[in-house]
Amino acid sequence: MLIGKETTLNSMKAGEGGTLIRVDGGHRMVERLAALGIRPGKRVTKISSMFMRGPVTIQIDEAQVAIGYRMSNKIIIKLD
Numbered sequence: 001m002l003i004g005k006e007t008t009l010n011s012m013k014a015g016e017g018g019t020l021i022r023v024d025g026g027h028r029m030v031e032r033l034a035a036l037g038i039r040p041g042k043r044v045t046k047i048s049s050m051f052m053r054g055p056v057t058i059q060i061d062e063a064q065v066a067i068g069y070r071m072s073n074k075i076i077i078k079l080d
Contacts, residue, residue, distance in 0.1 A: 009046065009056060009067075009075040017045040018077040025074045033075070036065050044077060 020042045023030050037060050047057040056072040058065055
């Protein structure tokens with residue numbers, strides 16, 4: 001359940017930023033994202049997303065990472 005200024009990474013507009021709150025996925029997905037540096041408490045900025053459920057590109061720390069549409073729909077962000 002999303003509260004207040006919480007949204008999924010997928011629902012954010014390009015250029016919006018926020019803090020990652022949680023990942024609503026299984027253990028393997030959480031581990032995979034953590035290996036990419038995507039974990040709760042990190043500052044995230046959405047760079048772009050592709051048309052028709054393509055990958056979503058984000059800026060986290062000083063790296064840009066592309067993740068799949070379904071994964072990005074399970075990443076919960078608290079907007080600034």
